[in-house]
Amino acid sequence: MRHKSVSYAKYGYIFLVPFVAAFLFFSLYPIIYTLVISMSDLKGVGTASFSILANPFQNFINIAKNELFQKSLATTGIIWILNFIPQMALALLLTAWFTNERLRVRGQGAFKVLLYMPNIITSGTIAVLFYSLFSYPIGPVNSLVTMLGLTDRPYEFLRDASVARGLIAFIQFWMWYGNTMIVLIAGVLGISPAIFDAAAIDGANSLKTFLYVTLPSLRQIMLYTLITSLIGGLQMFDIPKLFTNGGPDNATQTASVYIFNQAFTGSYQYNRAAAASMLMFVITAIFSGALFYLMRDKDAQKAKKQRKLLEKAAALNGGAQA
Amino acid sequence: MTKMSPTKVVIYVVCILLAVLSIMPFWIMFVNSTRSTVEIQGGISLLPSSHFMSNLSILLNKGFNPMVGFVNSFAIAAGATLCGVYFSSLTAYALVAYHFKARQAFFTFIMCVLMIPAQVSAIGFYQFMYQLHWVNSIWPLILPSIAAPAMVFFMRQYLLSTLSIEMVEAARIDGSGEFATFNRIILPLMAPAIATQAIFAFVGSWNSLFTPMILLTSKDRYTMPIMVNLLRGDIYRTEFGSIYLGLAMTSLPLFVVYFLLSRYIIAGVALGGVKE
Numbered sequence: 001m002r003h004k005s006v007s008y009a010k011y012g013y014i015f016l017v018p019f020v021a022a023f024l025f026f027s028l029y030p031i032i033y034t035l036v037i038s039m040s041d042l043k044g045v046g047t048a049s050f051s052i053l054a055n056p057f058q059n060f061i062n063i064a065k066n067e068l069f070q071k072s073l074a075t076t077g078i079i080w081i082l083n084f085i086p087q088m089a090l091a092l093l094l095t096a097w098f099t100n101e102r103l104r105v106r107g108q109g110a111f112k113v114l115l116y117m118p119n120i121i122t123s124g125t126i127a128v129l130f131y132s133l134f135s136y137p138i139g140p141v142n143s144l145v146t147m148l149g150l151t152d153r154p155y156e157f158l159r160d161a162s163v164a165r166g167l168i169a170f171i172q173f174w175m176w177y178g179n180t181m182i183v184l185i186a187g188v189l190g191i192s193p194a195i196f197d198a199a200a201i202d203g204a205n206s207l208k209t210f211l212y213v214t215l216p217s218l219r220q221i222m223l224y225t226l227i228t229s230l231i232g233g234l235q236m237f238d239i240p241k242l243f244t245n246g247g248p249d250n251a252t253q254t255a256s257v258y259i260f261n262q263a264f265t266g267s268y269q270y271n272r273a274a275a276a277s278m279l280m281f282v283i284t285a286i287f288s289g290a291l292f293y294l295m296r297d298k299d300a301q302k303a304k305k306q307r308k309l310l311e312k313a314a315a316l317n318g319g320a321q322a
Numbered sequence: 323m324t325k326m327s328p329t330k331v332v333i334y335v336v337c338i339l340l341a342v343l344s345i346m347p348f349w350i351m352f353v354n355s356t357r358s359t360v361e362i363q364g365g366i367s368l369l370p371s372s373h374f375m376s377n378l379s380i381l382l383n384k385g386f387n388p389m390v391g392f393v394n395s396f397a398i399a400a401g402a403t404l405c406g407v408y409f410s411s412l413t414a415y416a417l418v419a420y421h422f423k424a425r426q427a428f429f430t431f432i433m434c435v436l437m438i439p440a441q442v443s444a445i446g447f448y449q450f451m452y453q454l455h456w457v458n459s460i461w462p463l464i465l466p467s468i469a470a471p472a473m474v475f476f477m478r479q480y481l482l483s484t485l486s487i488e489m490v491e492a493a494r495i496d497g498s499g500e501f502a503t504f505n506r507i508i509l510p511l512m513a514p515a516i517a518t519q520a521i522f523a524f525v526g527s528w529n530s531l532f533t534p535m536i537l538l539t540s541k542d543r544y545t546m547p548i549m550v551n552l553l554r555g556d557i558y559r560t561e562f563g564s565i566y567l568g569l570a571m572t573s574l575p576l577f578v579v580y581f582l583l584s585r586y587i588i589a590g591v592a593l594g595g596v597k598e
Contacts, residue, residue: 008500009421013424015416016417018412018468019413019469022409022465022467026462026469027443027469031443032446034443034446035446042449048453103329107337111340114341114345115344116584120580121529121576122529122573123547124529124550125573128554133350138562144366174343183594185592231439234439235439235441237532238532241531242550242551256532259441259444260536270449277442277443277445278442280442281438284437287437291437292433
């Protein structure tokens with residue numbers, strides 16, 4: 001018995017309505033609105049009316065020339081690099097240890113739970129906690145360094161630009177290396193065991209296996225981590241805002257803190273902040289595009305490899321027949 | 323006990339040091355929340371003292387009301403989580419179960435908007451909400467999660483591996499409407515994926531600072547992360563014990579959730595990385 005064929009396709013569209021509506025209302029429209037504001041004269045608390053500037057790109061020109069904004073981009077980059085390199089290095093080292101069949105490190109479950117823990121705690125709380133721990137002249141860290149005899153008087157950590165930057169990078173590193181480690185371990189567990197068996201049969205030691213088998217197989221996941229971390233790092237806000245509030249001397253004012261401070265403090269320069277957001281949007285889009293390209297490249301490369309193999313096999317077959 | 327190789331000794335020492343590094347700041351926070359200003363000025367201690375109650379009364383007397391922050395954060399996080407998991411499931415179901423023309427295009431679109439951070443639209447978002455008189459309302463912090471591209475992506479992957487279209491067809495023969503089929507059959511089927519995503523959505527919303535800080539200016543609307551900022555201010559200048567107690571209060575719910583659900587959270591993190 002056959003039912004009269006009914007098309008259910010329309011339900012596909014109907015079920016997408018809430019997502020599309022929420023996206024248009026809360027994402028797309030605000031982005032377009034931000035773009036319009038970035039070309040306008042909108043500033044001042046409580047103002048909502050504005051007009052487009054004679055030169056719509058004036059805010060962009062101003063912001064691109066603005067030393068504080070340039071500094072905030074550089075700060076974001078420096079803090080991100082200082083956090084990402086040790087984060088990836090430590091995560092890789094721990095991954096090598098935890099996935100080594102011969103070492104059989106025990107208590108991995110507990111270590112994972114503890115090393116990941118800082119990631120789940122509100123970063124605002126962590127920022128103010130570290131602010132208190134490093135407080136001057138009296139604070140736990142100052143007590144510790146004087147107790148250990150490292151200095152004879154308390155040090156004002158958060159007044160020192162490079163120390164403050166380094167500490168923010170450290171907090172970011174401390175919050176995220178556990179996450180990266182878990183992702184990398186999952187990646188290693190996803191590699192076919194046959195490859196490791198083959199390496200073992202070939203007599204490769206642990207180091208060689210990790211360098212020549214594990215690492216190349218993790219390339220994709222490491223790239224994914226790199227770019228998502230880059231996009232996340234570009235939005236770095238909570239720690240620099242609540243730990244040092246951008247100081248000392250704007251040394252820890254990241255791009256997001258700059259945007260916030262321009263728009264919601266001082267003279268409420270919404271238009272400038274909007275122009276800075278749009279530049280950030282472009283940078284994010286470039287990184288996302290790179291991620292897409294690299295991820296799609298994987299399939300394309302695979303197909304290419306397969307085709308080559310087939311051609312080779314065909315050639316060999318042809319050779320055998322000839 | 324068999325002798326341990328030197329490599330393994332190094333590994334355990336490093337891992338234990340890292341674990342201590344994870345715990346220590348929080349340990350000092352909890353311990354200091356029970357110590358007086360004088361004790362804290364005297365140096366570090368790893369053992370609690372007896373000034374919890376006096377710290378608490380100082381904390382509460384200076385305008386820090388953790389109950390307000392807790393209730394606001396909870397309302398927003400619960401609302402955003404419910405909206406997020408329900409509508410992401412619905413969107414994912416539409417993408418998997420129905421064959422319509424724009425399906426592939428829509429999926430590509432979701433992948434494109436996956437990475438857009440809240441910061442880039444914040445100014446327009448704030449101005450828009452200001453005009454709607456939605457500043458200091460919790461709705462602009464809840465409703466946007468109806469469109470959560472990353473969650474849709476995850477739910478779609480889950481449905482692709484678990485949904486059999488025969489089930490849907492059987493429900494149709496029984497006379498079930500499409501929407502009822504989704505609510506009664508598909509949602510229960512997705513329970514494991516919903517649970518994982520719910521944890522991350524809840525924690526993510528609870529911890530978020532940027533958008534709430536822009537929208538919530540009235541003190542009785544503050545969420546926990548915004549309240550934390552009060553502890554950094556001048557009002558608690560030398561009341562160190564109270565500052566640590568306030569910090570402990572803002573993070574305690576998260577420690578409870580984490581230690582109850584750590585297994586699922588770790589598994590969820592692992593899943594996140596291998597999703598592509």
